[in-house]
Amino acid sequence: MPRRFTPKVVTANALLEGDVVYLTARDAWSRKLSEAEILTDEAHAQLRLVEASRRQDEVVGVYLADMDAGPDGPEPVHFREEFRRTGPSNYAHGKQADL
Amino acid sequence: MYRYTDFDAAFVAERNRQFRAQVERRIDGSLTEDEFKPLRLMNGLYLQLHAYMLRVAIPYGTLNSAQMRQLAYLAERWDKGYGHFTTRQNIQFNWPALRDVPDMLDALAEVGMHAIQTSGNTIRNVTADHFAGAAADEIADPRPVAELLRQSSTDHPEFQFLPRKFKIAVTGAPNDRAVTAAHDLALRIVTRDGEIGYQVLVGGGLGRTPMIGKVIAAFVPQADLLPYVEAVVSVWNLLGRRDNKYKSRIKITVHEHGIDEIRRLVEARFAETRAAFDGTDLALFDEIRAAFAPPALTEAPTEAFDRAYAADPVFRSWADTNLSAHRAPGHAIVQVSLKAHGATPGDATAAQMRVLADIAERFGHDELRISHEQNVILPHIRKADLPEIHAILKPNGLATANIGLISDIIACPGMDYCALATARSIPIAQQIATRFDELKLEHEIGELKIKISGCINACGHHHVGHIGILGLDRAGVENYQITLGGDHTETASLGDRTGPGFSAEEIIPAIERLVEAYLAHRSSPEESFLESYRRLGMAPFKEALYGAADGKNARAA
Numbered sequence: 001m002p003r004r005f006t007p008k009v010v011t012a013n014a015l016l017e018g019d020v021v022y023l024t025a026r027d028a029w030s031r032k033l034s035e036a037e038i039l040t041d042e043a044h045a046q047l048r049l050v051e052a053s054r055r056q057d058e059v060v061g062v063y064l065a066d067m068d069a070g071p072d073g074p075e076p077v078h079f080r081e082e083f084r085r086t087g088p089s090n091y092a093h094g095k096q097a098d099l
Numbered sequence: 100m101y102r103y104t105d106f107d108a109a110f111v112a113e114r115n116r117q118f119r120a121q122v123e124r125r126i127d128g129s130l131t132e133d134e135f136k137p138l139r140l141m142n143g144l145y146l147q148l149h150a151y152m153l154r155v156a157i158p159y160g161t162l163n164s165a166q167m168r169q170l171a172y173l174a175e176r177w178d179k180g181y182g183h184f185t186t187r188q189n190i191q192f193n194w195p196a197l198r199d200v201p202d203m204l205d206a207l208a209e210v211g212m213h214a215i216q217t218s219g220n221t222i223r224n225v226t227a228d229h230f231a232g233a234a235a236d237e238i239a240d241p242r243p244v245a246e247l248l249r250q251s252s253t254d255h256p257e258f259q260f261l262p263r264k265f266k267i268a269v270t271g272a273p274n275d276r277a278v279t280a281a282h283d284l285a286l287r288i289v290t291r292d293g294e295i296g297y298q299v300l301v302g303g304g305l306g307r308t309p310m311i312g313k314v315i316a317a318f319v320p321q322a323d324l325l326p327y328v329e330a331v332v333s334v335w336n337l338l339g340r341r342d343n344k345y346k347s348r349i350k351i352t353v354h355e356h357g358i359d360e361i362r363r364l365v366e367a368r369f370a371e372t373r374a375a376f377d378g379t380d381l382a383l384f385d386e387i388r389a390a391f392a393p394p395a396l397t398e399a400p401t402e403a404f405d406r407a408y409a410a411d412p413v414f415r416s417w418a419d420t421n422l423s424a425h426r427a428p429g430h431a432i433v434q435v436s437l438k439a440h441g442a443t444p445g446d447a448t449a450a451q452m453r454v455l456a457d458i459a460e461r462f463g464h465d466e467l468r469i470s471h472e473q474n475v476i477l478p479h480i481r482k483a484d485l486p487e488i489h490a491i492l493k494p495n496g497l498a499t500a501n502i503g504l505i506s507d508i509i510a511c512p513g514m515d516y517c518a519l520a521t522a523r524s525i526p527i528a529q530q531i532a533t534r535f536d537e538l539k540l541e542h543e544i545g546e547l548k549i550k551i552s553g554c555i556n557a558c559g560h561h562h563v564g565h566i567g568i569l570g571l572d573r574a575g576v577e578n579y580q581i582t583l584g585g586d587h588t589e590t591a592s593l594g595d596r597t598g599p600g601f602s603a604e605e606i607i608p609a610i611e612r613l614v615e616a617y618l619a620h621r622s623s624p625e626e627s628f629l630e631s632y633r634r635l636g637m638a639p640f641k642e643a644l645y646g647a648a649d650g651k652n653a654r655a656a
Contacts, residue, residue, distance in 0.1 A: 013150075015125075015126070015197065016126070017196050017197070018195075018197065019149060056131055056132055057126075078575050079572075079576070079577060080514060083148065083523075084148055088149065088515035088525075089523060089526050090443045090515055093149075093179055094149045094150075095149075
């Protein structure tokens with residue numbers, strides 16, 4: 001039996017601001033994880049990653065991040081992605097303050 | 100201190116102009132990220148977890164008040180109002196936008212600062228004893244030779260594409276405050292028959308394979324120093340492994356070939372490099388040394404200090420903890436703690452930077468230092484001025500009396516900022532400091548250096564902490580390993596791992612149990628944690644952490 005595919009989102013850092021962005025279903029880059037397209041099919045996820053990686057004039061360091069499909073959109077599986085979505089824990093800077 | 104010459108200023112201006120054009124070409128799409136990345140790294144610009152990060156060099160940790168004010172200006176104008184001082188005496192800005200970085204670099208150049216070679220596979224910022232030129236135990240000021248090395252290594256054509264980064268530290272005192280043994284190359288100023296020269300160590304380093312540096316030369320005279328250092332870097336440049344980045348540092352080269360073979364190769368290479376030097380470096384060294392001539396310190400009465408010391412217990416505690424012996428009578432070296440309990444280690448707000456700049460200008464011969472322990476030093480202060488300085492520091496959150504104590508923690512940025520981190524460091528440091536402040540125990544505990552790294556690369560120097568903490572990712576959960584008995588001084592040693600790590604919730608109580616064990620077992624209040632550990636070994640501390648040897652403690656992960 002094939003292993004169940006962990007849902008993913010395409011994420012990167014914006015070229016100009018350097019902040020975390022997520023790819024939406026409409027091919028835009030959003031600052032909000034809740035707006036990210038959740039990818040549940042492995043082949044589709046790879047295709048979206050390849051497409052996004054070509055957008056070098058918009059973003060840096062594109063990759064697929066593991067997510068749980070929650071009722072309010074994708075939820076990080078790993079704590080690193082939780083920090084990326086929120087910002088640092090020592091100051092209310094980054095997304096927790098800006099969004 | 101050293102002032103930029105016209106040559107230096109023109110070089111930095113040209114480099115900034117190049118980088119501005121590179122940023123523009125990246126933004127307009129003519130450079131890919133693969134092409135741009137090595138260029139931005141050569142100029143200190145990283146892309147971290149939430150934003151870009153600009154690392155600015157503070158050569159040998161020395162700043163004047165104008166430079167400190169300019170750092171405050173950068174923090175306010177292009178960042179979020181603060182900067183982070185690092186364990187290599189640099190400052191990092193955590194939130195710049197790409198488009199602003201060329202302007203930030205131009206602003207730095209106005210005060211003789213830059214970010215060149217603060218990253219990349221080059222010779223990095225040369226660090227030095229933060230008490231340089233002031234310490235009572237000093238043989239000679241280490242900064243002139245650090246500056247000579249900076250000038251020689253900047254844009255050095257042979258050393259721009261090294262196997263990996265290369266870090267140099269210099270100390271001019273037998274008491275090693277610059278962690279020299281943990282550097283790729285270390286210079287220790289020594290004397291032989293009245294002549295000043297350098298003991299040279301190579302192959303030290305922390306990271307995933309920590310090593311204490313080995314002596315390659317017992318005494319290198321001044322005339323031979325630069326060609327000797329070039330010979331060392333040159334031998335490694337050819338021999339160092341480029342097939343595996345984890346084996347590329349000189350510590351691995353020395354380990355694989357042995358110090359005797361490396362010494363033989365360096366001496367052979369030195370015969371060639373030495374011949375290329377015609378004495379120009381020595382003339383330059385004399386000029387540099389003149390620029391570091393010590394300030395004229397006049398002895399002043401210390402009654403004001405003595406009165407405040409007798410009358411004010413808060414001042415007395417600060418003076419006992421944060422002052423060090425100055426070579427000049429009636430003077431002291433002041434360490435200003437950037438470790439207020441619960442604050443982020445090494446962070447200073449723009450307002451705090453300006454306060455420190457003002458104090459340095461008014462009372463301190465315009466000199467400031469950044470220590471690798473992430474504090475700010477005022478190296479030349481008249482003792483008579485200390486009550487007034489303390490009164491200025493206090494309302495600005497800069498009068499914490501904890502230098503060298505358990506809350507004076509080194510912590511790397513960890514996963515709150517760093518893209519390489521495997522766990523957070525800052526909140527652990529904040530919680531330990533807050534907890535021991537609540538217990539009002541830290542002065543009772545005495546000297547205890549806790550050093551925290553958020554990944555195996557060990558920017559937080561955990562291997563040489565009396566208590567080292569290493570944050571790891573264990574199956575998707577932050578986990579903290581403890582090492583004991585590390586030492587960053589002239590008696591350098593690497594800490595020993597206690598055993599299994601602890602979760603983020605368990606690590607603070609675990610540190611508390613360690614400290615309780617120390618207090619219970621120390622032979623006297625004078626015996627420091629490190630001395631107790633060296634006398635007693637691991638057993639009592641292990642038992643405090645994990646319970647009695649035969650039982651498995653449920654708290655251990």
